[in-house]
Amino acid sequence: MATATDGIVWNVPNRLSAARIGFSLLCFVAICLEWYLVGLLLFLLSAATDYVDGWWARKYNQITQLGRILDPFADKVLICGTFILLGAAQDSLIPAWVAVLVTARELLVTALRSLLEGRSKDFSAKWAGKVKMAVQCLAVVLSLWRMHRLESGLDTTPVFDNLLVLVVIAAVVSTVYSGWGYVKLAIGMLREAS
Numbered sequence: 001m002a003t004a005t006d007g008i009v010w011n012v013p014n015r016l017s018a019a020r021i022g023f024s025l026l027c028f029v030a031i032c033l034e035w036y037l038v039g040l041l042l043f044l045l046s047a048a049t050d051y052v053d054g055w056w057a058r059k060y061n062q063i064t065q066l067g068r069i070l071d072p073f074a075d076k077v078l079i080c081g082t083f084i085l086l087g088a089a090q091d092s093l094i095p096a097w098v099a100v101l102v103t104a105r106e107l108l109v110t111a112l113r114s115l116l117e118g119r120s121k122d123f124s125a126k127w128a129g130k131v132k133m134a135v136q137c138l139a140v141v142l143s144l145w146r147m148h149r150l151e152s153g154l155d156t157t158p159v160f161d162n163l164l165v166l167v168v169i170a171a172v173v174s175t176v177y178s179g180w181g182y183v184k185l186a187i188g189m190l191r192e193a194s
Contacts, residue, residue, distance in 0.1 A: 009064060009066055011057075011062045011064065011067075012053070012056050012060075012062065013053040013054070013056045013057040013062050013063075013064075013067050013071070014053075014064060014066055014067050014070055016049045016052055016053035016056070017049070017053050017067065017070040017071045017073075017074045018070065018074070019049055020046045020049040020050060020053075020074040020075075020077075020078060021073075021074045021077055021078075023042050023045050023046040023049065024042075024043075024046050024074070024077050024078040024081055024082075025077075026042050027039050027042035027043050027046060027078075027081075027082065028081050028082070028085060030042055031082070031085045031086070031089070031144075032085065034147075034151055036144050036145075036147040036148035036151055037144075037148045039144055040141065040144035040145060040148060043078070043082060043137075043140055043141065043144060044141065046078050047078070047137050050071070050074070050075060050078075050133075053067075053071060054071070072110070072113075075133065076106045076110065079102060079106065079133070079136055079137075079140075080099075080102060080103045080106055082140045082144075083098060083099040083102045083103070083136070083140070084099045084103065086099070086140065086143050086144070086147075087099030087100075089147060091147065091150055092143060092147065093143060093146065093161060093164050093165055093168065094139065094143050094168055098168060098171070098172060101172060101175060101176070102136065102171075102175055105175050105176070105178075105179040108179060108182075108183070109129075109179060109182045112182055112183070112186040113182075115186070116186060116189055116190075119189075119193060126178070126181060126182070126185075128174070128177060128178035128181050129178045129181075129182070131174055131178070132171075132174040132175055132177075132178040135167065135170050135171045135174045136171045136174070136175070138167050138171075139164070139167045139168050139170075139171040142160075142163065142164045142167055143164060143168075146160065146161070146164060
């Protein structure tokens with residue numbers, strides 16, 4: 001039975017974040033079945049909901065406590081899951097260690113955010129985290145497109161493969177850089193608190 005607060009808690013941004021988790025799971029199934037083009041389309045749909053839910057929440061002042069938890073969780077499911085599956089895929093140019101690095105960074109930032117927001121500190125996303133997400137998404141998109149071409153019996157060009165490698169390197173650099181930024185921020189906040 002619906003209550004008066006359901007419309008506030010399950011507002012448009014939170015529904016989009018929940019949908020992103022569903023689209024992510026479908027994307028994972030498609031990758032496992034080697035339907036890389038379907039996986040690519042589902043990944044793009046999932047990534048698009050990340051932009052729309054944030055824009056909607058800010059524009060219509062619909063930021064909720066649930067949204068502050070659900071939105072980054074949905075992001076982590078999408079990014080970590082796709083990197084893990086691509087890191088395990090044969091013929092992928094994303095090494096498994098990159099998937100481990102991406103997942104470790106996300107777990108660390110989540111733990112730090114939980115610790116500091118539990119102490120009423122603001123630990124919201126910074127520009128470096130947003131750049132990191134964009135570069136990681138580009139690496140996934142290019143990788144899924146390459147896997148689709150290979151699965152379809154089409155060749156990839158050395159130029160495309162080199163571009164993908166450069167984007168993966170940029171994703172690694174931005175992952176480490178943004179993660180270190182959050183660690184420094186957390187250290188500073190903990191020193192202030194003590």
